[in-house]
Amino acid sequence: MNKIEIEDKVESSEAFFTGKFGDKGVKAYPGVALTAVALVVVILFGIMGTFLLYVSSSGGLSAAGYLNGHKAYYIANAGIEFALAELKSTGSITDQTVTYDGGEFTITNMSLTDTTYRLSSTGTIGKYTRNIQMDYYFVNVLPTYFEGASMSWNLVEWEVDGSTQDVSGTFNGEPEPVISGENNEPLITSGSGEPFTLVAWIRLDTIWTNPNTTMVIVSLYQDQNRGYALYLDGDLIGGEVYAQVGLRYGNYYTVATNTNVNDGEWHLVAGVAERNGNNISTKIYVDGVLFSDMVERTPGNPVTGSVDSYSIGGWDDTGTSGDYFNGVINSVGVYDQVELTQEELQQIYEEIPDTSGTPGYTITQISSVSEF
DSSP, rough: HHHHHHHHHHHHHHHHHTTTTSSOOOOOOOOHHHHHHHHHHHHHHHHHHHHHHHHHHHHHHHHHHHHHHHHHHHHHHHHHHHHHHHHHHHSOOOOOOEEEEEEEEEEEEEEESEEEEEEEEEEEETTTEEEEEEEEEEOOOOOOTTTTTEEEEEOOEETTTTEEEETEEESSSSSSEEEEEOOSSOOOETSSSOOEEEEEEOOOOSSSSSSSSSEEEEEEEEEEEEEEEEEEEEEEEEEEEEEEEEEEETTTEEOHHHHOTTTTOOEEEEEEEEEEETTEEEEEEETTTEEEEEEEEOOOOOSSSEEEEEEESSOOOSOSSEEEEEEEEEEEEEEEEEEEOOHHHHHHHHHSSSOSOOOOOOOEEEEHHHHH
């Protein structure tokens, strides 16, 4: 590079910084460049701020969705709990939608087999939903009605003074609770000469210590005229207090002196009576075993007409008759003009569902729980 070229380049550099380009007299303004740079910076910050606001807003929406999703699951779970509570109290589940905690749950129950079911619950809050599904096993071990009985009574709940009482068939030795009422049809057709059978499941929760005790299981009567009854009669045998099974026909009583249910266990007790002319034939069974088979004398006061009133746990509904039951009566069967055989009673005893729990006792076993 020669000397002239070097000088020219120096001159050009000076012109750039001084604003002098030869003879043209053109000047450069530094403020314009700075303003441009500032505008670029402002634009960049604006873009970054908008982006940050977008990210923040999206994060907020995401967090709200996350929380509402969990709340929808919580609501769906509340539907499962609601359905199980209904199952426990009523023995069934109703398909329905229920408002709950700002949202709602919808429950449906589908039978898979006779004893297995699928319960589904959908929890919803706004646009968010969650679903829970549960398969479970359910069985009610309340003893079934005695097949063929003209009256068979389920002692899970009844009404006392107009209000429903769920007392599970438990009697306390007092006038109340005692179940009394009038049947729409005759329970026993008196004077027909046909046999009849009274049968019930019972359990004495309190062991008898006083032999001078009588407790009524079921009494059939008309206009306070006590016609027929299955009851327990106390006695002292060999130094031990017995609770013996007795049967009443009119004013005549038969007691199987070698029976004893004073052990706090469940027992199936039954009495069969038949009038032939002036004689009454009676049989008493405990757990399907025959304990009394006798032909007795003419009753002092034969019952006439149709008996259509009943009392369970006491002689009648007057509240003054005494001999009230203390324990649990699970069910009562009344067979008019029917004598159950020993084989039939043994079948009832063997096929009856589990009575280890209180009447109405249910088993609910959850098989699986999943989301769907």
